[in-house]
Amino acid sequence: MGSSGFLRIKGLRKGYDGIEALRGIDLSLQKGEFLSLFGPNGAGKTTLIRIISTLLKPGSGSVRVMDFDIEEHAEEFRAQLGVISHQSFLYNDLSARENLEFYAALYRVNDPVGKTGELLRLVGLHDREDSQVSGFSRGMQQRLSIARALINDPSLLLLDEPYTGLDEHASILLSGHLRQLHSRQRTIVMVTHDLKRGLESATKVGILSKGRLVYLKERSEVDTDEFEHVYLRYLKGAPVE
Ligand code: ATP
Numbered sequence: 001m002g003s004s005g006f007l008r009i010k011g012l013r014k015g016y017d018g019i020e021a022l023r024g025i026d027l028s029l030q031k032g033e034f035l036s037l038f039g040p041n042g043a044g045k046t047t048l049i050r051i052i053s054t055l056l057k058p059g060s061g062s063v064r065v066m067d068f069d070i071e072e073h074a075e076e077f078r079a080q081l082g083v084i085s086h087q088s089f090l091y092n093d094l095s096a097r098e099n100l101e102f103y104a105a106l107y108r109v110n111d112p113v114g115k116t117g118e119l120l121r122l123v124g125l126h127d128r129e130d131s132q133v134s135g136f137s138r139g140m141q142q143r144l145s146i147a148r149a150l151i152n153d154p155s156l157l158l159l160d161e162p163y164t165g166l167d168e169h170a171s172i173l174l175s176g177h178l179r180q181l182h183s184r185q186r187t188i189v190m191v192t193h194d195l196k197r198g199l200e201s202a203t204k205v206g207i208l209s210k211g212r213l214v215y216l217k218e219r220s221e222v223d224t225d226e227f228e229h230v231y232l233r234y235l236k237g238a239p240v241e
Pocket of ligand 1: 016017019020021039040041042043044045046047048
């Protein structure tokens with residue numbers, strides 16, 4: 001892999017019926033890096049996550065993971081991927097346990113029953129494991145989505161506003177688990193509007209605005225107050241080339 005990076009995005013553009021959502025994104029992450037990506041509403045963050053997840057095709061440009069084009073090797077790539085997004089990818093008429101066992105079978109997880117139990121405990125849903133997802137609150141569904149995304153122990157985890165709907169206890173559990181994944185060299189890209197949580201875990205910090213990556217720095221080089229100031233300028237609509 002060497003200098004090429006674990007995740008390598010080059011010249012990525014995407015438009016929707018005349019709207020330029022992404023206008024040339026270049027980004028490289030090494031294995032084990034944790035990027036927190038901030039940006040105003042409509043900046044293109046979800047579009048970027050959906051393209052890296054192979055849920056959406058790029059307009060132009062490329063996304064490579066471990067030097068493979070993700071579109072050409074979509075099936076192998078998805079086996080290594082975990083996604084937490086606005087879509088839960090859960091089956092409403094199955095129970096929490098059945099949902100996780102379904103995904104465990106799909107990913108051919110060793111010991112699917114044990115892994116399912118472990119993740120239900122991690123997200124605090126073990127006492128509701130036999131309840132149908134259709135009766136779950138939004139936060140409970142989000143907790144289960146997190147368990148679902150972790151079932152294959154992904155080497156790349158993409159999180160689009162993962163704290164949405166979570167109570168403080170679940171948020172603390174998620175932050176702790178992300179730190180643990182990071183310590184096991186998992187590569188993480190997290191889109192968030194939560195400055196505190198985004199900054200506390202990241203090794204890299206970025207801002208996307210108007211379809212461009214306008215800021216990208218190592219976390220260790222970022223002064224929190226200065227970053228807040230820059231971020232606020234973009235939230236207020238600072239011009240982007
Ligand atoms: P937010 O913080 O509000 O979630 P975001 O940074 O994730 O925003 P995107 O959802 O990627 O932004 O949207 C980027 C731009 O693309 C916006 O102008 C949006 O209106 C447009 N867009 C996104 N999805 C579609 C779609 N399916 N059809 C048309 N336009 C879209």
